[in-house]
Amino acid sequence: MFRGWQKVSYIEYPGEIATVLFTAGCNFRCPYCHNPELVKNPGIFPEVREEEVLQYLEERKGLIDAVCVTGGEPLLWEKELLPFLVQVKERGFKIKVDTNGSSYSSFLTFKGIVDLWGIDYKVPFSSYHLVQGEKEAQSVREVIQEALEIPEKVEFRTTIFPPFHHKKTLREMAKDLKNASTWYWQNFNPFKTLDKEAQKVAPYPLALLQQWQDEINREAGKDLVVIRPS
Numbered sequence: 001m002f003r004g005w006q007k008v009s010y011i012e013y014p015g016e017i018a019t020v021l022f023t024a025g026c027n028f029r030c031p032y033c034h035n036p037e038l039v040k041n042p043g044i045f046p047e048v049r050e051e052e053v054l055q056y057l058e059e060r061k062g063l064i065d066a067v068c069v070t071g072g073e074p075l076l077w078e079k080e081l082l083p084f085l086v087q088v089k090e091r092g093f094k095i096k097v098d099t100n101g102s103s104y105s106s107f108l109t110f111k112g113i114v115d116l117w118g119i120d121y122k123v124p125f126s127s128y129h130l131v132q133g134e135k136e137a138q139s140v141r142e143v144i145q146e147a148l149e150i151p152e153k154v155e156f157r158t159t160i161f162p163p164f165h166h167k168k169t170l171r172e173m174a175k176d177l178k179n180a181s182t183w184y185w186q187n188f189n190p191f192k193t194l195d196k197e198a199q200k201v202a203p204y205p206l207a208l209l210q211q212w213q214d215e216i217n218r219e220a221g222k223d224l225v226v227i228r229p230s
């Protein structure tokens, strides 16, 4: 299940010191994805054993506060991940899980155990074919609707990729997220991408994103959009 492990992170779980685990594989194919090997060929990475992680956590109680699971798409591993996270919770650690929202039923299964979600809202629901997630768009919609009921436990996230997003798109997406606490934007980084063609795309200048951020936040009447460094 796990094919990557960042033992300590000060940024992945706000205000907490976390250990970060990366799950293998993904059912989407976002052209800008910066984890192409983990998505397409995770077998090249050595497996991280769950017992080793639990042992590490045991030895660092009081030093590590949270376990973050990212990917890939963690919820593809529902059967394996749930019992692992139950053990993490029993040891008193907070849990953050990232998801692309492609499985509403898995989201509901994990809802009770997860303290903080990172949920992608990639493009307007009608455009999910762009990330090869057309079939899953309805699930993403349901996950986002459900997550908006618990806004304080959710970070909504979008990678701003010029071929997919412009001001109109983002304003449309903002309407769907108007009840969110925070919508994080991350500027596209062409350094390493799943689709090699994406490396030819120039990211938007930060100043332009900030201008759109100001407009959307003004319309929302709150600091909805926060730009994260890419």
Ligand code: SF4
Residues within 6 Å of the ligand: 026, 027, 028, 029, 030, 032, 033, 034, 035, 039, 071, 072, 073, 100, 131, 194
């Ligand atoms: S960006 Fe996320 S959802 Fe998209 S292919 Fe990469 S891991 Fe999957």
